[in-house]
Amino acid sequence: MSTTRQISMSAAIREALTTLLREHEEVFLIGEDIGVYGGAFKITRGIVDEFGPERIIDTPISEAGIVSVAAGAALMGSRPIIEIMFMDFMALAFDGIINIAAKWQATYGDEFATPLIIRAPAGGGRNYGPTHSQSFEGLLLNVPNLTICCPSNPADAAGLLLGAYDAATTVIMVEHKTLYARQGPVAERLEPVPIGQGARLRSGSDISLIAYGRHVPAALQAAEILAAEDVQADVIDLRTVKPLDASLILDSLSNTGRGISIEESPVIGGVGAEISAVVMESAFEYLEAPFARLGAAEQIIPCSPALEPACFPSVDSIVVKARELISY
């Protein structure tokens, strides 16, 4: 493995975007205020200086148009990378995602591919309130032909972008906004992370903690606490939530017999429901306790710092749930 450096997830994403722009003239970036302003989260800051406004395209406030216009360009050979300023606004573009991007190639044939990468800062934890804190991976899971990635660290955030480019399909990149500033080791030369492969971040035979995005660090912390109680957690970072790495999940559960999914989407109909169902179908015989789910509460995400944290899984709630399963 090549040497690494510590950089933030923002910097890693910026580097991956720059790399793709340099290596492939078909790539362009498109979104609101991504040029001089660098986007609401400053991910694209400075990129326009190198590539100019023809490839770093600032748009009107038109999420639906952005996605579908990009799909049209993709249809002719472009490889657009879209930024939707907050994932909440993606709801405005669901027709383009569901009825166009996820369907054109499947319907009309392989000559009609519309490969898109759609990046979106997502999730809670910043007190932005009900319309600026959602994460739609749980909802989008039910759309056939869609790929959904949820990186938890700088190397994966960059690597999944390269992997998404290679996959040449419609990929939703869910970037948790609380992770942008997090530092992590990244190889000198960025390496693609293949779509659909999770990673085991810690081995343990007592309980599986299956997480993605910002809940991966939380799961690792919970694992430390549990280890002090002699409970060894197997921590899985899904990295891609669609397609799920079912074999890694099975591998983990067949060892532990107990597990928890930890997600940013609401629990009902979310990613954990799918994981639980997959565990049911593939690891039933190994289960020693019912597989459990943690995720966002069934409500709006409030702005108040006093109210918001209770809406999401935490190191504490993971530990509590794990103890419950261990003593089941």
Next chain:
Amino acid sequence: MSTTRQISMSAAIREALTTLLREHEEVFLIGEDIGVYGGAFKITRGIVDEFGPERIIDTPISEAGIVSVAAGAALMGSRPIIEIMFMDFMALAFDGIINIAAKWQATYGDEFATPLIIRAPAGGGRNYGPTHSQSFEGLLLNVPNLTICCPSNPADAAGLLLGAYDAATTVIMVEHKTLYARQGPVAERLEPVPIGQGARLRSGSDISLIAYGRHVPAALQAAEILAAEDVQADVIDLRTVKPLDASLILDSLSNTGRGISIEESPVIGGVGAEISAVVMESAFEYLEAPFARLGAAEQIIPCSPALEPACFPSVDSIVVKARELISY
């Protein structure tokens, strides 16, 4: 119980709409071509003659606008009932559903309720192809504060509309288009069906068949076939998929120890995933075989009569899966 008559699901829905319009002046219908044309499926045929174009509002082709404009009217006390011509087009209105209708009251307080009933002909089986055959209940399940109903027969279709009116929240009414012509017994005077209550249509102690919409008749047929093999199926019609009737599901599974969900949404991240997870969490100790899911295939829904049927559960696939679980 009052005497009943046999009418089609179309007629039952039409009667429920007429009843609501007569009894509550706050109710109006809004949608595309619902007046003189009676809607693409002729559900509202003739209604405009009684109530006039001021209460049966034909709109431009503007799904997003229809939902959000109706929400604005609801905010001031109206009780709009929307028709989205095909559920596929609801993707254009997801911002209004997710970021407005499902959030306004929860965010701003009870004085700011936006009660809406959104009816949508949904699902496959009519060879309408990829953009006219989808059913989004699995996807919408992940939206907090939303109610989703999927009637399987005329009485429930009418009764759930009355129940949705009483519930005074945002209710998505998923009407499977292959059911419109189906006849069934309906009480002389329509009776509301409370939101959130499933119904046991057949008792059995060997296996639970948990279905909704058009798969309920299929489950009942499968139950007949299984009965001939001495397998007694417990057939549950969910009627409402959000909120799920978890106690009925538990009640059934605790008796049978085996079960299958049968849905119109794609399997991954669909309604069955949630049911499976609920079964995992509540009925784990009773399970004698892994709970199984049947639903739409992970692909576009093709137009071809030769290809489409294979995309959906069928009497056959239910029976085959049931046998598999019984001999597990």
Next chain:
Amino acid sequence: MTDDQLLTAYRTMCRIRAFELRLNELFLQGLVPGTTHLCIGQEACAVGVNMALTTDDMVFSNHRGHGHLLGRGGDPARMLAEIFGHPNGYSGGRGGSQHMAVKDLNFMGTHGITAGTIPLAVGAALNRKIHRQPGVAVVFFGEGAIGEGIFHESLNMAAIWKLPVLFVCENNQYAMSTSHGDISPVANAAERAAAYAMNSRMVDGNDVVATYATTAEARSGVAAGEGPVFIELQTYRISGHSRGDECPYRSREEEAQWAERDPIARLRKRLEDAGQWTAAADTALETQLAVELAEAEEIARES
């Protein structure tokens, strides 16, 4: 249009009409799955526009797209196969009438979501502009599509970026049952272009010559980088919206008035008046088209 072009236009319009009429028959016999939308009465739009385009141009269609595809050179056999849901159909039977595309023809797709292809055309044009490639994007849509927000977002972007797009609005007076007057505050669809400072044209879409000429003229400006143009083609859907539509929302008088402006009859009269066409030629053409179509149907059925 040259004399030859006029004859070609006439033949193609008749081919479209024959295709649609036959499809209607097959429908009534229950031989067509799903649904379909016929363009009877709008043949001059499909043909006039298509004839003014080059092979580099990218054509986007909508739900009422048989004429657009036939006008672009689509193979009736593969279209029928698609409509029947057979494997040899343009989309392998997956798409049916509302979802066919042909890469070789730069025909980028009919589509079932109203207004859904408008942004795709804008994106295709954006691609051309970035990579300085030839060809303009052309998108056909009905006047009803103007109600969709994506219409607005698309025209706005095309205008600010001066993209090579021709927005071709076939105003056939109705969106399903809804008359244009009931859903438009402006009398003519073309007036919408003002909001985008976009050039617009209003043409008699039942006159293939005018349609061709306007499209050709507009296209050359668009191709030269002068920015998008909005063309309103005023026409009429002679057929119902889709299967089983008895058109209770419009009057028989109105239908009769428009029948007098039937684009095929008009062109035939013009050709006859100019001595370019005869009743005998017409009978021969009719027979030829019937034979062609029967062959196509045969191939489609077996495919």
Next chain:
Amino acid sequence: MTDDQLLTAYRTMCRIRAFELRLNELFLQGLVPGTTHLCIGQEACAVGVNMALTTDDMVFSNHRGHGHLLGRGGDPARMLAEIFGHPNGYSGGRGGSQHMAVKDLNFMGTHGITAGTIPLAVGAALNRKIHRQPGVAVVFFGEGAIGEGIFHESLNMAAIWKLPVLFVCENNQYAMSTSHGDISPVANAAERAAAYAMNSRMVDGNDVVATYATTAEARSGVAAGEGPVFIELQTYRISGHSRGDECPYRSREEEAQWAERDPIARLRKRLEDAGQWTAAADTALETQLAVELAEAEEIARES
């Protein structure tokens, strides 16, 4: 405007300015969670429009809504409580700056989705029309909101149904970092109204008198059933878009030019010139507002 109204307008504008300046300080001290959008420079819009409305009118706001709510009579203490995320806030702390509504004031909500309240206003007006109730719907939005499809769908419906809606576009020249010229093919936002055959007005939104007069005049037509009106208020966001915006997208010269047109300074000058106001009065007002605000802050903090 009467002399009294002018003084009221001035005081309210100063109250809004003081509120926003204090909020900015609190922000910089890290005492405000989430984010917030200040309307410094746009006070005349909020006040001029609100003063021309009646209590029956329903006001819809957007993300930059503090001025709209204060202008409607909102309680600064409850607003600050909401912004702090405290239970006594207008939305119980759930909504924060971008999500507050006050039923008693018929203030139907600030909102975080750009253009999201435009259709709500149309729906509120539809409700009024069906039930023949008094009051018009008024919606504030920025010129950036015009990019959204829902803007188009909403104006279209309001126009065809002749609904009582005032569409108030505060054109503050920028949507975040994007200048109006970069995302609009037409020079003035009001030109968009042409696509809906809608009456429109263009006003100096930094002149509270003109804003008031135009709104009052437009409102009376709207209330009389003459259909919706689009008002463009030309103004400037003196503050950055939100926290930490150093405005690299605009020039210091431009900022200086607009600073000369500061709506508060202009109104003060006018009042002073007319002998209605003095420097002493101004100092007294400043003190009074500071005291008021400190009290509100105190209440908000403890709530």
